[in-house]
Amino acid sequence: MNKIFEVPLYRYERSADQDASVPVRHPVVVIGAGPIGLAAAIDLAQSDIPVVILDDNDKVSFGSRAICFAKRPLEILDRLGCGHEMVEKGVEWDVGKVFFDDREVYRFDLLPEDGHEFPAFINLQQYYFEEYLVNRVRELQGQGAPIEIRGKNRVEAIGSHDDHVRLEIETPEGPYTMEADWLIACDGAGSPTRRMLGLDFVGRVFEDNFLIADVIMEANFPSERWFWFDPPFNKGQSALLHKQPDDVWRIDFQLGWDIDKDEELKPENIDRRLKAMLGEDVQYELEWSSIYTFQCRRMEKFRHGRVLFAGDAAHQVSPFGARGANSGLQDTDNLIWKLKLVMEGKAPEALLETYDSERIHGADENILNSTRSTDFITPKSEMSRILRDAVLDLSEHYDFARPLVNSGRLSVPCTYDGSPLNSADALEGGPSRTRPGSPCPDVPLGDDYLLPQLANRFTLLTIDADAPDEFEEDGIKVERLALSVTDDKTLALKQRYLGTADSAVYLIRPDQHVAARRDIWNETLFRAALRRATAKE
Amino acid sequence: MSELNLTPNIDGADDFYAELLAAHEPLSKEDSDALNARLILVLANHIGDRGVLSAAIEAAKPKA
Numbered sequence: 001m002n003k004i005f006e007v008p009l010y011r012y013e014r015s016a017d018q019d020a021s022v023p024v025r026h027p028v029v030v031i032g033a034g035p036i037g038l039a040a041a042i043d044l045a046q047s048d049i050p051v052v053i054l055d056d057n058d059k060v061s062f063g064s065r066a067i068c069f070a071k072r073p074l075e076i077l078d079r080l081g082c083g084h085e086m087v088e089k090g091v092e093w094d095v096g097k098v099f100f101d102d103r104e105v106y107r108f109d110l111l112p113e114d115g116h117e118f119p120a121f122i123n124l125q126q127y128y129f130e131e132y133l134v135n136r137v138r139e140l141q142g143q144g145a146p147i148e149i150r151g152k153n154r155v156e157a158i159g160s161h162d163d164h165v166r167l168e169i170e171t172p173e174g175p176y177t178m179e180a181d182w183l184i185a186c187d188g189a190g191s192p193t194r195r196m197l198g199l200d201f202v203g204r205v206f207e208d209n210f211l212i213a214d215v216i217m218e219a220n221f222p223s224e225r226w227f228w229f230d231p232p233f234n235k236g237q238s239a240l241l242h243k244q245p246d247d248v249w250r251i252d253f254q255l256g257w258d259i260d261k262d263e264e265l266k267p268e269n270i271d272r273r274l275k276a277m278l279g280e281d282v283q284y285e286l287e288w289s290s291i292y293t294f295q296c297r298r299m300e301k302f303r304h305g306r307v308l309f310a311g312d313a314a315h316q317v318s319p320f321g322a323r324g325a326n327s328g329l330q331d332t333d334n335l336i337w338k339l340k341l342v343m344e345g346k347a348p349e350a351l352l353e354t355y356d357s358e359r360i361h362g363a364d365e366n367i368l369n370s371t372r373s374t375d376f377i378t379p380k381s382e383m384s385r386i387l388r389d390a391v392l393d394l395s396e397h398y399d400f401a402r403p404l405v406n407s408g409r410l411s412v413p414c415t416y417d418g419s420p421l422n423s424a425d426a427l428e429g430g431p432s433r434t435r436p437g438s439p440c441p442d443v444p445l446g447d448d449y450l451l452p453q454l455a456n457r458f459t460l461l462t463i464d465a466d467a468p469d470e471f472e473e474d475g476i477k478v479e480r481l482a483l484s485v486t487d488d489k490t491l492a493l494k495q496r497y498l499g500t501a502d503s504a505v506y507l508i509r510p511d512q513h514v515a516a517r518r519d520i521w522n523e524t525l526f527r528a529a530l531r532r533a534t535a536k537e
Numbered sequence: 538m539s540e541l542n543l544t545p546n547i548d549g550a551d552d553f554y555a556e557l558l559a560a561h562e563p564l565s566k567e568d569s570d571a572l573n574a575r576l577i578l579v580l581a582n583h584i585g586d587r588g589v590l591s592a593a594i595e596a597a598k599p600k601a
Contacts, residue, residue, distance in 0.1 A: 372551055375558060383561045383569040398543040403550040
């Protein structure tokens with residue numbers, strides 16, 4: 001049977017644009033049908049904004065690649081109409097074990113908080129992730145939504161103008177030209193768009209290689225994340241074992257810098273490594289193998305006029321902490337509602353500048369965390385290794401050393417502290433986790449959950465407070481969601497949104513981040529907060 | 538006399554660790570060793586309590 005990543009999912013088809021006498025202008029073109037490009041396009045199509053996705057291939061990504069998806073991206077995918085499929089297929093996990101040399105030094109439990117619709121993490125092969133997004137595109141097309149994927153359409157040149165971009169595209173049937181009011185580049189770490197526009201991508205290169213071996217085996221290991229520092233089967237290096245659906249296991253071997261890649265990728269050499277790790281009698285089938293090196297870097301700006309960069313095209317991190325695809329989805333989550341308001345003439349272009357500032361804040365946080373993990377996993381001096389090994393030794397015996405062990409600080413959503421879109425916090429006694437700039441934490445509401453009710457528009461969330469059922473400011477409508485602490489018997493609503501306050505009114509953005517909050521409704525102040533949240537003051 | 542605290546007690550543990558590595562980064566191995574020695578003595582003086590210092594030395598000794 002063919003694997004899903006061997007089957008064309010969006011074959012090349014001739015488009016009417018290729019026969020047009022003058023280039024056809026589209027409102028939005030997305031380059032790249034990977035996880036981020038597909039998410040961006042679905043978000044636009046759900047708002048009835050016509051979008052064309054161009055990809056130089058016609059299949060989902062080859063091999064499992066990104067496998068670890070965190071709660072916040074799953075919540076974003078739920079807003080895009082395909083979060084539940086991911087969770088049903090994915091493998092949930094909470095427990096991790098850390099090994100040093102030949103011994104287990106400790107185990108940890110992520111202890112996910114109760115009262116959230118989505119789990120802390122799932123493992124799912126990137127090809128399934130992309131397949132479900134493509135399925136969602138097909139579903140939207142069935143409903144008449146204006147979204148199109150063009151396979152085998154490779155962008156060869158980009159002309160950047162004040163109010164549009166011009167694209168020269170190569171296809172199996174020859175070239176054509178089209179135009180876009182806005183271009184979203186989601187074409188990965190090696191972004192051809194970035195290169196064609198001559199834009200920088202600065203950062204730090206890590207001198208190391210990692211071998212990924214994804215193997216299919218019926219093993220009795222639990223659904224846990226196992227990480228080895230300096231194990232007997234990979235002396236002086238590290239290793240990782242993590243479960244994916246369909247009995248596929250991700251095994252990662254650190255190789256060091258000075259290696260022969262072709263030699264390491266030979267099946268007999270991978271076999272030797274796997275047997276040293278899992279025992280001589282291990283039975284497996286090798287699904288995919290790859291050697292990767294990585295860098296931590298980002299573009300200086302993610303917006304260049306009418307071209308917006310998202311995902312790995314804009315920023316690249318080490319894989320430790322699952323911050324690649326997870327942060328890319330937070331990029332489009334941040335971008336699309338802003339772009340939509342600007343396109344509709346309801347907000348100034350200045351709003352798009354805050355895509356830059358908010359997501360650069362997020363990218364810097366991810367780069368800092370993943371760089372520190374990498375420095376711990378790959379000590380770059382003798383003293384750095386001595387300190388690292390001391391932490392691991394102590395962690396076997398003493399709790400205090402465990403927070404210092406860093407095999408990846410797992411992705412958590414970014415809080416946009418200091419964003420110009422935030423109004424000053426005016427809820428005395430309100431919890432820190434829901435201060436302006438924060439992503440809204442989920443809360444159970446009987447059989448339902450809070451987050452689906454906050455999606456895709458500005459919402460005025462009132463908890464035991466009066467307010468009008470809706471209000472409109474300068475073309476933007478805000479609808480009220482009226483709740484009481486008694487709506488949630490678990491008291492999560494009170495703990496997460498009220499703290500010690502008796503009542504609260506929250507203004508929540510379409511991407512479910514808090515824009516403003518105070519104890520009671522105040523028309524003048526909330527109208528000002530809405531203007532601020534849309535870059536109008 | 539207070540007891541040696543062996544539970545997590547550093548706010549922003551990752552920040553602390555990064556600062557410690559950064560202090561060592563420009564140094565030769567010899568100078569790094571000397572930095573560690575000075576750091577131990579500075580911290581020991583801050584702790585002061587003789588019982589706690591003895592317990593800390595015990596805790597840091599290699600385990601059999």
